Amino acid sequence: MHNMDHYDGETDYMHQEDDWDRDMLLDPAWEKQQRKTFTAWCNSHLRKAGTQIENIEEDFRDGLKLMLLLEVISGERLAKPERGKMRVHKISNVNKALDFIASKGVKLVSIGAEEIVDGNAKMTLGMIWTIILRFAIQDISVEETSAKEGLLLWCQRKTAPYKNVNIQNFHISWKDGLGFCALIHRHRPELIDYAKLRKDDPMTNLNTAFDVAEKYLDIPKMLDAEDIISTLRPDEKAVMTYVSCYYHAFSGKQKAETAANRICKVLAVNQENEQLMEDYEKLATDLLEWIRRTIPWLENRMPENTMQAMQQKLEDFRDYRRLHKPPKVQEKCQLEINFNTLQTKLRLSNRPAFMPSEGKMVSDINNAWGNLEGAEKGYEEWLLNEIRRLERLDHLAEKFRQKAAIHEAWTEGKEEMLQKRDYETASLSEIKALLKKHEAFESDLAAHQDRVEQIAAIAQELNELDYYDSPSVNARCQRICDQWDALGALTQKRSEALQRTEKLLETIDQLYLEFAKRAAPFNNWMEGAMEDLQDTFIVHTIEEIQGLSTAHEQFKATLPEADKERLAILGIHNEIGKIVQTYHVNMAGTNPYTTINPQEINAKWDKVRQLVPQRDQALIEEHARQQNNERLRRQFANQANVIGPWIQNKMEEIGRISIEMHGTLEDQLTHLRQYEKSIVNYKPKIDQLEGDHQLIQEALIFDNKHTNYTMEHIRVGWEQLLTTIARTINEIENQILTRDAKGISQEQLNEFRASFNHFDRKRTGIMEADDFKACLISMGYNLGENEFSRIMSIVDPNRMGVVTFQAFIDFMSRETADTDTADQVMASFKILAGDKNYILADELRRELPPDQADYCIARMAPYTGPDGVPGALDYMSFSTALYGESDL
Secondary structure, three states, X not given: OEOOOOOOHHHHHHHHHOOOOOOOOOOHHHHHHHHHHHHHXXXXXXXXXXXXXXXXHHHOOOOHHHHHHHHHHHOOOOOOOOOOOOHHHHHHHHHXXXXXXXXXXXXXXXXXXXXXXOXXXXXXXXXXXXXXXXXXXXOOEEOOEEHHHHHHHHHHHHHOOOOOOOXXXXXXXXXXXXXXXXHHHHXXXXXXXXXXXXXXXXXXXXXXXXHHHXXXXXXXXXXXXXXXXXXXXXXXXXXXXHXXXXXXXXXXXXXXXHXXXXXXXXXXXXXXXXXXXXXXXXXXXXXXXXXXXXXXXXXXXXXXXXXXXXXXXXXXXXXXXXXXXXXXXHHHHHXXXXXXXXXXXXXXXXXXXXXXXXXXXXXXXXXXXXXXXXXXXXXXXXXXXXHHHHHHHHHHHHHHHHHHHHHHHHHOXXXXXXXXXXXXOOOXXXXXXXXXXXXXXXXXXXXXXXXXXXXXXXXXXXXXXXXOOHHHHHHHHHHHHHHHHXXXXXXXXXXXXXXXXXXXXXXXXXXXXXXXXXXXXXXXXXXXXXXXXXXXXXXXXXXXXXXXXXXXXXXXXXXXXXXXXXXXXXXXXXXXXXXXXXXXXXXXXXXXXXXXXXXXXXXXXXXXXXXXXXXXXXXXXXXXXXXXXXXXXXXXXXXHHXXXXXXXXXXXXXXXXXXXXXXXXXHHHHHHHHHHHHHHHOHHHHHHHHHHHHHHHHOOOOOOOOOOOOHHXXXXXXXXXXXXXXXXXXXXXXXXHHHHHHOOOHHHHHHXXXXXXXXXXXOOOEEEHHHHHHHHHHOOOOOOHHHHXXXXXXXXXXXXXXXXXXXXXXXXXHHHOOOOOHHHHHHHHHHHOOOOOOEOHHHHHHHOOXXXXXXXXXXXXXXXXXXXXXXXXXXXXXXXXXXXXXXX
């Protein structure tokens, strides 16, 4: 017999398996299951060597296939087997196999080579089970558990999501077949439609799992569905062996997936890094190319001739700064971020650092970017200087053109005019006019001297600033200067000719001058008068229209004096006519000192005379309108000044009635209703005032000095009056209800009112908390802080800090009156119930009116006492709830 020492603590898992029925007894059903399972398990490995076994206790007797099996499952070579047919050769081979098993740290108990060679089924099965344990189960490790416990834990973890599977062992937990199906479905859900499986159909479940495992997972059928179902407790070793094949099939797949994932992860990192490198290279190339294209554009300093072209350059530059450059700034930043990210990723994944292509380092890009910034700064400064220069040139050129055009327009015809000899045949008035006109021209000529000098100076500056159209400017300037010299000579010659006849024409000249001096202010006066007479006006009071009328009368008083001035001016014109007739002077010319003529003066004078009565009529009509507005103001004020105080008096009277104690509450109520009637009867006066107010609004009258009352004041007062009388009547009615309900006498009510009024120090109809406390103390209450807080919670449930008279009466009546209590009502119900602790619905309907009986039945809870009967109602809790001591 082979006896081997226990090799270490790791084979403790086998202790439970050592209890191999050493008396050679084995359950026939278990032995059948083990034979089938172990045979299939051995063949699943032997087929890799191109062989198999048919009979487990016969085919291992010579030790050859046993040694082959161990070589296949261990991957190691055993000692060379004996090929002889003798018993000694067979024992030698079996011992070599058992020695190899022992060398793997397995303790073989009571298993000897002779029993295997003799075909002992029990010992052969035990030996195969030992091999299965060592090579298929021992290395299973799940969450710090191993071997059988590890395999069991693996099964439990994998089947945990399946509610109808509960793996607790390797025998009866697998009888329904769902455990096998769940393991397959958990790892390969496409192989089994788990939802269609039923726990009460183990045969289908087992065969489904066995067939699928054999077809798709390369796990041979090691168990028989009929054997498992018919066996009360399937063989644990057979089940463990079969389940271990599932573990190795799926864990092997998991390892492959893990290995594939690791490779994918490594490849993904490489691919990502390579993509980042490509992105960096492309981004760097694009950015450097953009900088290479942009710098020559920014370094171009070729000026433009026109402002429009330079403005376009500036606009292009602004587009560059606003639209084109910002994305490139972002690209540059992103490039640096990508570079740093890439280097970090390469360092973390133990890859060599990234080295960009020649000239594409971050430093190269920064240098190129610095060159771009330098070119950009100089370009913007040049642009602005050029625009300022062109702006100055455009301004000067336009100024030159404007002044030249004005001067040329002024000089047009001047040479012909100066060369005329019209003074030789002219009349006296014409000569005087020509002389003054010539003097004016000389003044004008002197004034234009500055313009000519300015034109020449501008032309000089345009030449200095290198204006592109300087030749045409110079030619025009020369023409202007030559013409100016000619005008100066002609002016001097004409002046001398005109001065020779000046003394002859002086008289007419003086008359023309006097006419102009007096006609101009008179003309201005008439134009101002016409404007004032036609001016529109807006007034709001009689005083304002009276002021306008007074001013108009004062204006009319000045008309006779103005007419005298008009006649005097016309007299000067007539004097000129007499001189012309006397001296036979030609009167072809006009007055050189003014454009005003006698016809114009007379026409404006007639217009003033026509406008005066129209102004009179407009002032009269406005005066009438203001008188009507004043009447409307007084009409409204007279009523408002009566209604306003009336409302105020009524408010005060109602307040006194509610506070003073004249007569009974019924007397006060009657008095108040009479007040209410008289107030309602006053409504037509309010309506009439509303009508007057509407007339005032339609007349656009916005103020009324005759009254301080507005319609809004009256409306608010009227609404407050109606509200106050209604509220006061309601308070008296509530006091009557309280008095009658509580049995309070009129004398008590008067005493309550007297006490309340005494402590209502502000006469507002409400007592503040401190006043109420003083009132209670005066009536003999011994108040602590808690007691007073309790009372305040009764009289002021809303926590307003004040006590109304109604709340005061309720409190005082509760303190003095004899009212029903919950106990009294409870006693009354007990009488109706015939002295029972509950009451029936029929008894309530018999004793109470129908609506009150239904009210009680709907709100009474069922009686729960031990003496109750079906339908019994709890009148006690109902009575308590009526007085607020519990919820209904």
